[in-house]
Amino acid sequence: RKEVEQDPGPFNVPEGATVAFNCTYSNSASQSFFWYRQDCRKEPKLLMSVYSSGNEDGRFTAQLNRASQYISLLIRDSKLSDSATYLCVVNMGSGAGSYQLTFGKGTKLSVIP
């Protein structure tokens, strides 16, 4: 059973393009949601948290749809430096002190000159 499922990659896009990734999660009681970025052979790093109202950070926009249990990441005006693997992460724990951070397998993005 796949608890956090992401679009299969790789996505190959030209510079300047807009690209969107989707991620679905299985537990409707999930509490918090994140997108992490992982460069090749490096550690994952937080890109942005995802809030119920949606949130934007520069060229990046994240949205949450609780009813359909999916989150999305939109990257506008893609740069070569955006090339990486993007990990969808969901905390499926409930209640104080619980922890069930589940990582998706990641979607690889390659931005082409």
Added chain:
Amino acid sequence: DADVTQTPRNRITKTGKRIMLECSQTKGHDRMYWYRQDPGLGLRLIYYSFDVKDINKGEISDGYSVSRQAQAKFSLSLESAIPNQTALYFCATSDPGGADTQYFGPGTRLTVL
């Protein structure tokens, strides 16, 4: 200086050997984690610790043990390494007040022959 450090960064060992991977952090976080990453499988949680006296099994704890020697140190042991434990291992820390954002170390690449 890195906030989360891991030693060794690379290790090649033989089946049956005992291996210890070490993690240190200067972020002052109480929570620490060990993950492994395999191609096509994403990050999976091995063990986690919410404070020095707290140790919890993750999704794939069989064949592993941990020790939380201090707030800043969390080590992972493979008592008798086997080839399917070949993987990239990450240590991470988090602050529950920061929505448990994971701060990862640079990773240890372990090969078991």
